[in-house]
Amino acid sequence: SQTIHQWPATLVQPVGSPLSLECTVEGTSNPNLYWYRQAAGRGLQLLFYSVGIGQISSEVPQNLSASRPQDRQFILSSKKLLLSDSGFYLCAWSATDYGYTFGSGTRLTVV
Amino acid sequence: AQSVTQLGSHVSVSEGALVLLRCNYSSSVPPYLFWYVQYPNQGLQLLLKYTSAATLVKGINGFEAEFKKSETSFHLTKPSAHMSDAAEYFCAVSSSGFQKLVFGTGTRLLVSP
Numbered sequence: 001s002q003t004i005h006q007w008p009a010t011l012v013q014p015v016g017s018p019l020s021l022e023c024t025v026e027g028t029s030n031p032n033l034y035w036y037r038q039a040a041g042r043g044l045q046l047l048f049y050s051v052g053i054g055q056i057s058s059e060v061p062q063n064l065s066a067s068r069p070q071d072r073q074f075i076l077s078s079k080k081l082l083l084s085d086s087g088f089y090l091c092a093w094s095a096t097d098y099g100y101t102f103g104s105g106t107r108l109t110v111v
Numbered sequence: 112a113q114s115v116t117q118l119g120s121h122v123s124v125s126e127g128a129l130v131l132l133r134c135n136y137s138s139s140v141p142p143y144l145f146w147y148v149q150y151p152n153q154g155l156q157l158l159l160k161y162t163s164a165a166t167l168v169k170g171i172n173g174f175e176a177e178f179k180k181s182e183t184s185f186h187l188t189k190p191s192a193h194m195s196d197a198a199e200y201f202c203a204v205s206s207s208g209f210q211k212l213v214f215g216t217g218t219r220l221l222v223s224p
Contacts, residue, residue: 006154032210032211034211034212036214042216043201043214043215043216043217044155044201044214044217046211046212046213049211090155092154092155094210099143099145099157099160099205099212100145100155100157100212101157102147102154102155102156104153105152105153105154107152
């Protein structure tokens, strides 16, 4: 069966520090991968999506970047965090008509 | 472009009462529609999906939703609310089951005893 792993679960980082969040998928090949951010009291905002290794599409200009070094690995990064980067980050994958499967999320607090 | 509007950021019901969460969509192509549930500090779990088959879709935990093209709606219902239904619910639209989803802003369901 397919599973998705996302870590860490919580993270507190100072302003100006770097960020690396990792997401891996098991049990499927060539999935579409997504990073969403959920700010307090707001809906889900699509940040990046990838349809294959090295293929990244950015939905909104921001302080973040994404990479897909392997088929089932998706990384969200930042060189210097801002206070506004705080939020709940969710990774998801899709490969069939069954919709998305989400990871358990990372709560990022920038202080 | 596709979009989803969820009416009501908060809905309160009593345990045992009918749950109705509203969702209206906009799409230039036949839509795929989804409802997801999110418990605090967790990811999203798929409740049900509409993929151009039956217009009345049954999901997990006793929820169901009806696709009404004439009203561009996909409202979520449950006949009798349970305390464990308290969560945030998101409606989403896509042009297919694996293309990028566009989410609504969510509706928080509060269930009182």
